[in-house]
Amino acid sequence: MKINIEKLAERDGVIIRIESDNLDASNVKEFREKVQEHLDAHGLVMLDMNAINFVDSSGLGALLSALRIMNNKNGQLKLFGMNKPVRALFELVRMHRIFFIYNSKEEALAAL
Amino acid sequence: MNNEINSTQLSKVAILFTEDFWTTKNQESLGTSNDLLCLLGKPMLQRVIEQVVQNGFRDVHIFLGKHPDSIRNFVKNGERWGITPKYHYANPDESLAETVARLNLEDDTKYFLTSSHVIPVMKADFFHLENDIQGRTFLFDTDQGCRWIGWGFFKGSWLKQQEATTRAIVQNITMDDRIEKIEAAKIHSVLTLKDFLKTSAILMEEQRMNQEILIGRGCQIHPSAKIVAPVHLGKRVKIGANVVIGPNVSVGDGSYIDKDTSIRDSAVMPGSYVGAGLELSQVISRGKFLANTRLEAVLEIEDDGLLSFIFKSGETRQKNNAVEINLAWLLKISLAPLYSILRISKAQAMARSYQVELTKKRMFEHCDVQRKVIPNSEIYPMGKLKFVRHFVNNFYPGLNEVIRGNLVFHGPKLRSKEEIKRLPDEWKDLYGYKKCGLLQEDLLIEGPKEAWENELSFACDSFAALNNSTRVMLRLLGRYLVLLMSEVVSSYKYPSREVEKKMGKQVPMRLIENFTRRKS
Numbered sequence: 001m002k003i004n005i006e007k008l009a010e011r012d013g014v015i016i017r018i019e020s021d022n023l024d025a026s027n028v029k030e031f032r033e034k035v036q037e038h039l040d041a042h043g044l045v046m047l048d049m050n051a052i053n054f055v056d057s058s059g060l061g062a063l064l065s066a067l068r069i070m071n072n073k074n075g076q077l078k079l080f081g082m083n084k085p086v087r088a089l090f091e092l093v094r095m096h097r098i099f100f101i102y103n104s105k106e107e108a109l110a111a112l
Numbered sequence: 113m114n115n116e117i118n119s120t121q122l123s124k125v126a127i128l129f130t131e132d133f134w135t136t137k138n139q140e141s142l143g144t145s146n147d148l149l150c151l152l153g154k155p156m157l158q159r160v161i162e163q164v165v166q167n168g169f170r171d172v173h174i175f176l177g178k179h180p181d182s183i184r185n186f187v188k189n190g191e192r193w194g195i196t197p198k199y200h201y202a203n204p205d206e207s208l209a210e211t212v213a214r215l216n217l218e219d220d221t222k223y224f225l226t227s228s229h230v231i232p233v234m235k236a237d238f239f240h241l242e243n244d245i246q247g248r249t250f251l252f253d254t255d256q257g258c259r260w261i262g263w264g265f266f267k268g269s270w271l272k273q274q275e276a277t278t279r280a281i282v283q284n285i286t287m288d289d290r291i292e293k294i295e296a297a298k299i300h301s302v303l304t305l306k307d308f309l310k311t312s313a314i315l316m317e318e319q320r321m322n323q324e325i326l327i328g329r330g331c332q333i334h335p336s337a338k339i340v341a342p343v344h345l346g347k348r349v350k351i352g353a354n355v356v357i358g359p360n361v362s363v364g365d366g367s368y369i370d371k372d373t374s375i376r377d378s379a380v381m382p383g384s385y386v387g388a389g390l391e392l393s394q395v396i397s398r399g400k401f402l403a404n405t406r407l408e409a410v411l412e413i414e415d416d417g418l419l420s421f422i423f424k425s426g427e428t429r430q431k432n433n434a435v436e437i438n439l440a441w442l443l444k445i446s447l448a449p450l451y452s453i454l455r456i457s458k459a460q461a462m463a464r465s466y467q468v469e470l471t472k473k474r475m476f477e478h479c480d481v482q483r484k485v486i487p488n489s490e491i492y493p494m495g496k497l498k499f500v501r502h503f504v505n506n507f508y509p510g511l512n513e514v515i516r517g518n519l520v521f522h523g524p525k526l527r528s529k530e531e532i533k534r535l536p537d538e539w540k541d542l543y544g545y546k547k548c549g550l551l552q553e554d555l556l557i558e559g560p561k562e563a564w565e566n567e568l569s570f571a572c573d574s575f576a577a578l579n580n581s582t583r584v585m586l587r588l589l590g591r592y593l594v595l596l597m598s599e600v601v602s603s604y605k606y607p608s609r610e611v612e613k614k615m616g617k618q619v620p621m622r623l624i625e626n627f628t629r630r631k632s
Binding site for chain 1: 389390391392402404407408409410411415
């Protein structure tokens with residue numbers, strides 16, 4: 001799994017762009033390892049999910065643990081750019097009530 | 113709407129286009145054709161065919177779309193409705209004119225065109241046509257302009273000139289004054305999944321279900337579940353604890369809604385499982401597919417973890433403390449005597465089950481007698497099939513479950529798994545779970561009299577009873593009560609298999625022998 005990191009100029013935060021088509025049991029371990037250091041280092045993490053077409057329960061679990069880490073240190077985790085099936089999945093399991101989800105990067109930045 | 117076709121120039125051939133035959137738009141799909149999704153217990157395709165049959169058409173040319181096999185499997189040879197279908201496969205490179213040319217239509221004859229994804233509200237005089245017009249069709253006014261819904265009459269010569277796309281046809285219809293246009297005030301449509309949900313709600317309204325809840329036979333609803341009208345529940349639906357259903361929800365036969373889930377403005381297709389703790393709105397659920405019509409997205413769920421609410425299973429599990437563990441042990445110890453009694457009674461039942469095996473054996477012998485008595489009784493010709501329930505495991509106590517005229521008690525040949533696989537879905541279900549059989553009606557009523565007197569007494573009696581003979585029905589009921597009494601009185605006298613081995617004699621076949629003794 002490849003991820004791109006973009007640092008925010010105005011705040012202590014990063015935008016993580018996931019370059020994989022799916023986030024499931026096959027790559028979730030790698031995702032956790034790669035994202036962990038950024039979660040520890042920054043107070044604001046924004047996940048760009050434009051490329052992801054499929055998320056399974058282990059993917060959701062990884063996102064949840066990322067959220068827990070950020071909440072424990074009073075940080076923020078924001079998700080943006082979800083496509084329709086992934087959004088539908090988040091709504092199905094009521095995750096959309098727990099995560100901050102935005103349509104685009106601009107919307108997510110404006111909400112800071 | 114039973115209209116006879118009165119014009120000599122009106123063909124008795126109907127042309128049915130399935131799955132929006134002309135458009136190539138890639139709609140979100142639930143793994144099957146939208147025409148086949150269950151709309152309050154009946155798919156749209158079935159409603160359309162019924163409409164076609166009601167109007168007197170018997171020869172139907174069916175043009176198949178993206179899911180040809182599922183449509184063919186549903187319509188089959190059309191015997192169910194008395195139609196003769198002729199199938200045509202879709203060719204994306206072909207225009208309507210070329211498609212129609214294959215049918216060898218006559219120029220001056222008018223043909224009835226229908227689409228399986230739409231039903232307009234039709235008037236009684238729709239079929240009375242003047243000779244000079246080229247056709248008559250329905251149009252429906254939408255936000256994006258006038259839409260042709262595919263229903264109408266057209267002359268063969270006019271059809272032969274048309275191009276492939278619906279847009280071109282609509283243009284031709286609107287430009288051509290010789291085509292009579294009728295604006296459909298209301299349509300039932302399943303063109304998109306959103307339309308499907310809307311139509312489901314309209315149908316509920318039309319069936320005056322605004323303030324009503326329809327619940328099918330054999331439903332199990334938890335006392336804490338809440339149902340808000342209008343709701344349509346099919347047969348054998350199971351609803352778990354704290355579930356909130358409605359308004360505008362249709363749940364198909366045999367579906368299961370797990371606890372703490374809420375559903376509104378949605379449809380659950382037959383045989384679906386909806387997981388625990390979910391919140392569904394404007395959703396169609398079919399097996400592992402879940403379509404959210406608001407987001408216009410279809411999810412294919414192959415992950416068991418997502419079928420139930422992820423947080424409940426993962427986060428909120430609490431460890432029991434020492435007091436709770438001790439209390440649980442105390443409860444177990446106090447319930448131990450009850451548990452032992454249950455185990456003992458189960459063991460006794462196991463010991464007695466040998467008798468069931470003997471009954472089964474007797475059943476097969478009984479069927480063999482039939483085969484000998486009536487030639488060709490192995491053959492079950494289509495059209496004369498009767499719905500029969502065998503009584504191997506649920507003997508006469510099953511009488512109260514039988515619908516008069518629909519079910520017949522008998523001991524038919526038990527079918528093998530391979531045979532069951534080849535049966536249509538509705539029969540497969542009955543075989544798999546209800547242990548029913550098919551039997552030729554003639555076997556029961558045309559047997560020789562001697563056979564009626566002895567071996568076939570069960571079958572003949574029960575058959576007569578179900579054909580509204582009160583006398584035989586009462587006799588049957590009386591026998592059943594006598595059997596039940598003898599069962600209660602003598603239930604502890606039967607030797608187990610071990611006893612039988614020791615004594616070297618057979619266990620008496622109480623139920624069957626009682627009957628034959630009384631007869632003789």
